[in-house]
Amino acid sequence: MSLPALNTVTGVEPGEMEMRGVYYSFGEGKEVLDNVSFKVEKGSFTCFCGPSGCGKTSIINLLAGYTVPDMGECLIDGVPVSGPGADRLVVFQETALLPWMTLWENTLYGPKVQGKDLMGEVADRAEELINMVGLTGFEEKYPSQLSGGMQRRAELIRALINQPKVLLMDEPFRGLDAMTRSIMQEYIIKLFEHSGTTILFVTAELEEAIFVGDVAYFLTVAPATVKKRMVIDLPRPRKFEHLTTSNFVELQREAIETVDEEAQKAFSAFVKAKEKRTK
Numbered sequence: 001m002s003l004p005a006l007n008t009v010t011g012v013e014p015g016e017m018e019m020r021g022v023y024y025s026f027g028e029g030k031e032v033l034d035n036v037s038f039k040v041e042k043g044s045f046t047c048f049c050g051p052s053g054c055g056k057t058s059i060i061n062l063l064a065g066y067t068v069p070d071m072g073e074c075l076i077d078g079v080p081v082s083g084p085g086a087d088r089l090v091v092f093q094e095t096a097l098l099p100w101m102t103l104w105e106n107t108l109y110g111p112k113v114q115g116k117d118l119m120g121e122v123a124d125r126a127e128e129l130i131n132m133v134g135l136t137g138f139e140e141k142y143p144s145q146l147s148g149g150m151q152r153r154a155e156l157i158r159a160l161i162n163q164p165k166v167l168l169m170d171e172p173f174r175g176l177d178a179m180t181r182s183i184m185q186e187y188i189i190k191l192f193e194h195s196g197t198t199i200l201f202v203t204a205e206l207e208e209a210i211f212v213g214d215v216a217y218f219l220t221v222a223p224a225t226v227k228k229r230m231v232i233d234l235p236r237p238r239k240f241e242h243l244t245t246s247n248f249v250e251l252q253r254e255a256i257e258t259v260d261e262e263a264q265k266a267f268s269a270f271v272k273a274k275e276k277r278t279k
């Protein structure tokens, strides 16, 4: 995989994330992660797919340092995670834009809180990011004056302006209509390819994972473990034309087969549990 050059959008070296033999539960009988190990390479766009409730958000929370594993280790650049840090940023499903601030103020919120000089380099970066996601001209608008898709784009740049070494994204496009989602995919690809930031991206959409990612990890039903690591060897810059190549279709077939096995397991478990309840 060829890594994009470091540029003005983040201006930082991307980070590497790793989980080594992680076990995690919400108490006895509520095991969520079962010996999960993987590596998210520096500057890669790595997607995580798995059945609903298998533990994808838990993986993000552990790497973000919001929670701690029962066993095993979470590492950023080889250093164990001991709590949240400015090197990692999480973009959630729901918008976190501050409604009383304009797009410009929201974009600059992170650097402002960190006490950075908001003129010069920071302002240039904000302008560049706003332009990259097609929001030039909307700087003085409040979130309520922006469409859902625009708000999500604002969310992305609001995270990127803080120059994270890694970006953790928990189904950031969930709930968007198909057209808006496709526009968002285009923007996240562009932001990634220009910034070189490491991205861990959780998505339930297999086609999306293959379209945007360099690597996809597939998880089993809970308690989850890594079922498969798939390298997405499609060229970058990623383009919509790639969606119709034979390589894409083959990767999609492989992904569907992998997920289908897990879906069938989940269904059997559901039927068994139902039978037990009705006995």
Ligand SMILES: Nc1ncnc2c1ncn2[C@@H]1O[C@H](COP(=O)(O)OP(=O)(O)OP(=O)(O)O)[C@@H](O)[C@H]1O
Pocket: 026, 030, 032, 050, 051, 052, 053, 054, 055, 056, 057, 058, 059, 222
């Ligand atoms: N606070 C909690 N207390 C107890 N169980 C929880 C808690 N939060 C999540 N769980 C359970 O842990 C499991 C993993 O949750 P998690 O949110 O990590 O899964 P997920 O794969 O992100 O789910 P989804 O795809 O539906 O968003 C689920 O079965 C969920 O019900």
